Amino acid sequence: MTVENDASGITILRKAESVMTLLEKVGEASATEIAAAVHEPVSSTYRLLGSLSALGWVDQTATRGRYRLGLHILRIGALLEDRLDVRRAILPVLESVRDRTRNTAFLCFRRGDNAVCVERLGGRDVQDLAMRVGDSYPLYRGAAPRAILSFLPEADREELLARATELRKQGERVPDPGIMRDQIGMAREAGFTVSDADVTPGIMAFGAPIYNHRGDLAGAISLSGLRERILAPESNTADEVLEAARRSSEALGYPAAKEAVA
Missing domain, CATH: 1.10.10.10 (Winged helix-like DNA-binding domain superfamily/Winged helix DNA-binding domain)
Known part of the structure; x- marks a missing residue:
C-alpha cells in the first residue's frame, strides 16, 4: 500500500x-x-x-x-535568482582575498535561524573540512553566521534571541543570551565578528556582513585559518574581511559602499 x-x-x-x-x-x-x-x-x-x-x-x-x-512560485524564483546573482557577483572578491591572505573564504546566507554556506574557497595553508558548501550552522556559531545575527534588523534579532532563550531552557546547547548580546554589541561596534575555535579546534575566523542594492542584509563572508597565523603580528585578517565585505556590498550596488569609495 x-x-x-x-x-x-x-x-x-x-x-x-x-x-x-x-x-x-x-x-x-x-x-x-x-x-x-x-x-x-x-x-x-x-x-x-x-x-x-x-x-x-x-x-x-x-x-x-x-x-x-502563481505569485508564490514567482517569488521563490526571484529569491533564487537574487541569491545566484549574489554568489556570482561576490565570487571574484572571495577569490581575490583568498589568494592574497591564503585563508579559506566563505559566503553564507540566512535560512531561518541558521546560516547556510553557499560558497567556500579553500585556503592554501590548511584544508579545514568544517562548513562545506550546503552545510548549515546556527546563527550563534561561527564567524559568518554570527555576522548575520549581529547585523539583522533589531526586531528580527530580538525574535531570534527569544527563541534561543527558550531552546536553552529546554536543555538545548545554546549559548547564554547575555553572552550573545555582548558579542553582538562588540560586533556592531567593530563591524566584524570573531570565531575563536568555536567551530574547529585551532581554527580562528573573522566575519563581516554584506548588503544589497536596497540596503538589506544579503548575507556574510568570513575568512578562517590557523589560529596562530591569524593572530600573528603581521596578520591583518580583520581589515581584510572588512574590505572584502565592503567590496562585496559594492558589487551588489549597496549605496553606502559606493559613497565610501567616492
Whole structure:
C-alpha cells in the first residue's frame, strides 16, 4: 500500500511539473489547452489546477478559465535568482582575498535561524573540512553566521534571541543570551565578528556582513585559518574581511559602499 501511495504521489508531482513547465513557456493558458499539452483529461486537469491554485503555485488570470504561474512560485524564483546573482557577483572578491591572505573564504546566507554556506574557497595553508558548501550552522556559531545575527534588523534579532532563550531552557546547547548580546554589541561596534575555535579546534575566523542594492542584509563572508597565523603580528585578517565585505556590498550596488569609495 505504501509503495502504491508513493507511486501515485510521484505521478501527481510529474503532472504538476508538466503544467508548471508549460505555463513557464507560454505565460498563460486555458484548462483545455493545458490538458491537451500535458495529455490529460480536462476533468482531471481542472482538479489538478484547483490543487495548484490552493497552494499558490498557479493563479487564474483576469480572463476566466485561464491560468498562469502563481505569485508564490514567482517569488521563490526571484529569491533564487537574487541569491545566484549574489554568489556570482561576490565570487571574484572571495577569490581575490583568498589568494592574497591564503585563508579559506566563505559566503553564507540566512535560512531561518541558521546560516547556510553557499560558497567556500579553500585556503592554501590548511584544508579545514568544517562548513562545506550546503552545510548549515546556527546563527550563534561561527564567524559568518554570527555576522548575520549581529547585523539583522533589531526586531528580527530580538525574535531570534527569544527563541534561543527558550531552546536553552529546554536543555538545548545554546549559548547564554547575555553572552550573545555582548558579542553582538562588540560586533556592531567593530563591524566584524570573531570565531575563536568555536567551530574547529585551532581554527580562528573573522566575519563581516554584506548588503544589497536596497540596503538589506544579503548575507556574510568570513575568512578562517590557523589560529596562530591569524593572530600573528603581521596578520591583518580583520581589515581584510572588512574590505572584502565592503567590496562585496559594492558589487551588489549597496549605496553606502559606493559613497565610501567616492
